[in-house]
Amino acid sequence: MSTTALIGSTGLLGSNILTTLFSTPSVSTVQTISRRAPKSTSPKLNAILEPDTSLWKSRLASVSPVPTTVFSALGTTRAAAGSIENQWKIDHDLNVELAKEAKSIGVKSFVFISSAGTRGMIGGSSPYSKMKQGVEDTVKELGFDNAVILRPGLILGEREEKKQLGGILNPAVHGIGKVFGMWAQDVLGQDALVIARAAVHAARLIEEGKAPEKYWVLEGSPPSGPLPPYPFRMEGLVIPGFGRGSAELGIPTANLPVSPTGTPWLDTLPSGVYFGWASLCLPSHHPDYAPVAGSSYSLYPMVMSIGYNPFYKNTVRSAEVHVLKKFGADFYGVTMRLLILGFIREEKDYAGLEALIADINFDCEVAKKSLARAAWKPKEVGEEGTLDCSWLLRAGGEEGKEWERVRTS
Structure with missing residues (x-):
């Protein structure tokens, strides 16, 4: 994916794809074709500004070297276009024309941002869905x-010009997430940055020969399971942290060592709160020893904070894990493995401790509800789950059985 082209680089989603491509080491050049200048810039950027969209086909043909991958986040609204006929010319005709040109000049991979419900029984017959179906x-x-x-569903984020529906539903969908958990928000819409990262990560998997199929459809409804770039994996011996989780917050945390060699992907993740599953290799004399059958490890849901914790003014980036279980004893020195499945929110500062605790408790509820779905439950435990958690339960790491209780002052 060393050379890429992006069509539709100035809208909410296109702008996020552009900045994600800028931060992707394997991308050397990003070629854009747009009517106005992209909001972000980089030494990797080669921007073609062309107000006349009828010339975009020839502009794409003139790009040298030929891009390995072309992304299209091109789209407008009926209101902005003035009519459904004019919207069709952009969302369908121009996308089709550019896809055909990309194929004719030798582009290997094409990534198209369509829309949830395009093939659905209810919305699949709408003019908008038919536009997307035609391009697909x-x-x-x-x-x-x-x-x-x-x-994806409704694309969430701050737009320069609020789309008629998006401007109304953006806060509403975020509100649904607050009440029912992120799983409910994700059914209706996803943050633009999350979608952008999924698009770029999918292209990277293609480059690495790891695409599951030649024609790959990624649905925007995470109840079907984690979306790329998730899951992430992390492993290490639990170490003492800052000593604040239990003492000040009533929310004990387990810390894992953070290193550029052991977790190189960690530096690329935004600071914030994540959720997933944790496994612990507890010793047999620990009061909570209850390994999964056939394994030395026990499985637990977890939330984790990655970042600097602005409330406490940390100067070192840390990974603090809150296992969603009340333990009868500490487990410092025990091997812990993490399967990080999704993002809940960005880290933020707080005016007081009560607000911080309230948000952490909310994060825990989001994680519980998200992990309660079958595609997010370990298939190794119970009959409902379909998520592969074999990495968490594999043999090895039994050095954690040399556990000693460590107290911090």
Whole structure:
């Protein structure tokens, strides 16, 4: 994916794809074609400004070297276009024309941002869905070496010009997430940055030969399971932290060592709160010893904070894990493994301790509800789960059985 082209680089989603490409080491050049200048810039950027969209096909043909991957986040609204006919010219006709041109000049991979419900029984017959269906079908029929279709829900984030529906529903969808957990928000919409990272990560998997299929559809409804770039894995011996979790917050945390060699991906993750599953290799004399059958490890849901914790003014980035279980004893020195499945929120500062505790408790509820879905439950425990957690339970790491209780002052 050393050379890429992005069509639709100035909207909410396109802007996030652009900045994600800038921060991706394997990308050397990002070629954009747009009517106005992209909001972000980088030495990697080569921007073509062309107000006349009828010339975009020839502009794409003139790009040298030929991009390995083309991303299209091109789209407008009926209100902005003035009519459904004019919207069709952009969302369907121009996308189809550019996909065909990309194929003709030798582009290997094409990533198209479509929309959730495009093939649904209810919304699938709407003019908007038919636009997306036409582009999806064209991309598939063109026979790229690889093609990715992303179907997110409502794209959440701050827009320069609020779309008629998006401007109304953005706060409403975020509110649903607050009440019912992030799983409910994700069914309706996803943050633009999350979608952008999923698109770029999918292209990276193609480059690495890890795409699950030649024509790959990523649905925007995480109840079907974690979306790329998740999951992330982390492993180490539990070490003493700052000693604040239990004493000040009533929310004990377990810390894992953070190192550039052991967890190189950690530096690329935004600071914030994440959720997933943890496994612990507890010794047999620990009061909570209850390993999964056939393994030395026990499984627990968890939330974790990655970052500097602005409330406490930390100067060193840390990874603090809160296992969602009340333990009868400490477990410092025990091997812990983490399968990080998703992002809850960014880290932030607080005016007082009560607000911090309230948000942490809310994070725990979000994690519990998110992990209660079948596609997010370990298939190794019970009959409902389908999530592969074998990495958490594999043999090894039994040095944690040399556990000693460590107290911090």
